[in-house]
Amino acid sequence: MTPLDHAEQAALGALFLDPGQLERLRYWLRPxxxxxxxxxxxxxxxxKLxxxxxxxxxxxATGPVPLSWITxxxxxxxxxxxxxxxxxxxxxxxxxxxSEHAPMYGRMVLEGAIHRSVTRHADQLHQAALADLRTGTADETVHHAEILSDVLADLAHVWGTEPRPLPPPTTQMPHAGPPPPVADQGLADEEYLLGCLATRPEQLLGLVHWLHPDDFADRGHQQMYRALGALHHRGEPIDQLTILWETQRRGALTDGTLTTERIRxxxxxxxxxxxxxxxxxQVLTASLARTAATAAQQVRALADQDALAPGQLINYALYALSPLDDVRRRQHVARGNDGGPPRTSPQVPPPPALSQAARARSHPRHPGSKEPASPAPAGSQPVARPSHRSPS
Structure with missing residues (x-):
């Protein structure tokens, strides 16, 4: 069995031995x-009981725990x-x-649940992003990204910490997985966009504020868009030859990223x-789905690190999602929405009944108090109730 299996058994065993411990767990530990x-x-x-x-x-209640509690x-x-x-x-x-260590055992159970929950929702975001890449949409990606963000906020409040993005140290930074596949239609949209800008460069004015080079999936297309942006920024003429020349100056022909024939x-x-x-x-929508897929892979890799404490996992995961927030803000600008920026940060308030955070420890003992004896395993006789009914 894993340590988590032992922790679940110990937590329930403590509650069978001392039902009064429920008062210390029921506000933050859920079934x-x-x-x-x-x-x-x-x-x-x-x-329920x-x-x-x-x-x-x-x-x-005083005296031994009645057998009816078990039955x-x-x-x-x-x-x-x-x-x-x-x-x-x-x-x-x-x-x-x-049995008096029930809150600590409950924390162990909650910690395992946080890792599992983050893993599950990161997988769902990754699957939604891959599906959207195939269909050229991003609605499901946005939906599952908001769900993951809200889940992280809820888990932070249950754990007793504030959700805030923090970059993980280099030693715990997850390795980037393979890039998501690029659909043929996505590459065709990128080429057609570059062709539109080459023939009618005045259209760059409507794009440069919300479309970035990294939004292009193809490295060659990224270099061509950078060349277009540089020519536009310097106020120089834009046509087939000037784009080719600027791309060459940036080394894209030398390193094999592009060829003269492809640019022409x-x-x-x-x-x-x-x-x-x-x-x-269309290019930005595909970029949103790809960014979400990459972020989901990073969050999943973080959740697989059992050594990460829940607070670290939550904040590192929020940091991994931050590039997705940037793409969503630029998509909002591209669509000319007037209802304010899209919701990107967690919005889940702490549970109103949370009177004691999950980080609660066993209360310190007063000097001179006696240490209670370890509870004996229950047999066929009624379970002996600890002498202290109130939380120790």
Whole structure:
């Protein structure tokens, strides 16, 4: 078993030993934070029994924990999962080193849940981005990017930290995966856009503020757009020959990125004469999907690093998503929207019932207080309730 499996068992074992520990976990530890379905069902059953004022969870309850706490929990959990037996709670109790350490075990469970949640939503964003690249759209990409951003914000508040983008150190920077595939239509749109700008260079004025060279998937197209921008910036004539000359000066012919024949073909007299802004938006939309795919790969790689604490993972993931925010802002400018910039930062407020962050530790003991004995594994007799009902 993994350390996370042991942590889930210990957390539930602590709650079987001392139901009063639910008061220290129920505001921030949720059933879905448990990985194993049986553990999810058991914890949900405990929360339900607590809400229904089960005698074992009463604030003034004293004495041994009644066996009904175990039997009622098993009965309720069995409505939602299969395979639970009366023996399993006793195995969970035996896996719990100290019942008063329940908040720490709960933190371990929550930490595992945060890594799994980030992984799942990063995978969904990556799949949506690849699908949009094939269709030439970005609606699903934007939708899943907002979901991932909101999930990171929610996880930050549950963990007890503020979501803020932070660059990871070099040693923890994930390696860039293979670039997403480029559809033939996407490359055709880039070539047609460059042809439009070569034949009608005045259209550059409507694009230079929101379309960047890196938005082009093809390296040769990036160099040609840089050459067009440089000529436009210097106020020099733009035609097939001046573009070829400027591209040569930038070394794109020497390093093999472009050839003379390719440039002349794209910028020839029969090149596209359509509206450059339309094809510019198509190029930017494809750039949005590619940027999202790359960011999703980086977030997934971060989530795979078990050594990252949840706060680090959340903030590093937000930093990985920041290039996507920039492309979305430029897309907003390209479309001429007047309703304000698109939402890019997390907007999820902290849960109102969060009275104690997940970072809570066991309360320090007063000098001179006695250390309680370690709880004994439960057998066929009623579980001995710790002498301290209130959280220690």
């Amino acid at each position: 879905e934070h448990f990985d194993r379905p049986a553990h999810t069902a058991l914890y949900a059953a405990m929360l 607590h809400a229904e004022r089960h005698p074992a969870t009463a604030e003034d 009622d929990t098993i009965q309720e959990a069995s409505h939602h999962t299969r395979g639970l037996t009366a023996v399993y709670p006793h195995l969970l109790v035996s896996a719990c080193p100290r 073909s794209i910028c020839g007299p029969l090149a596209g004469g359509g509206a450059a802004e339309h094809y510019g938006e």
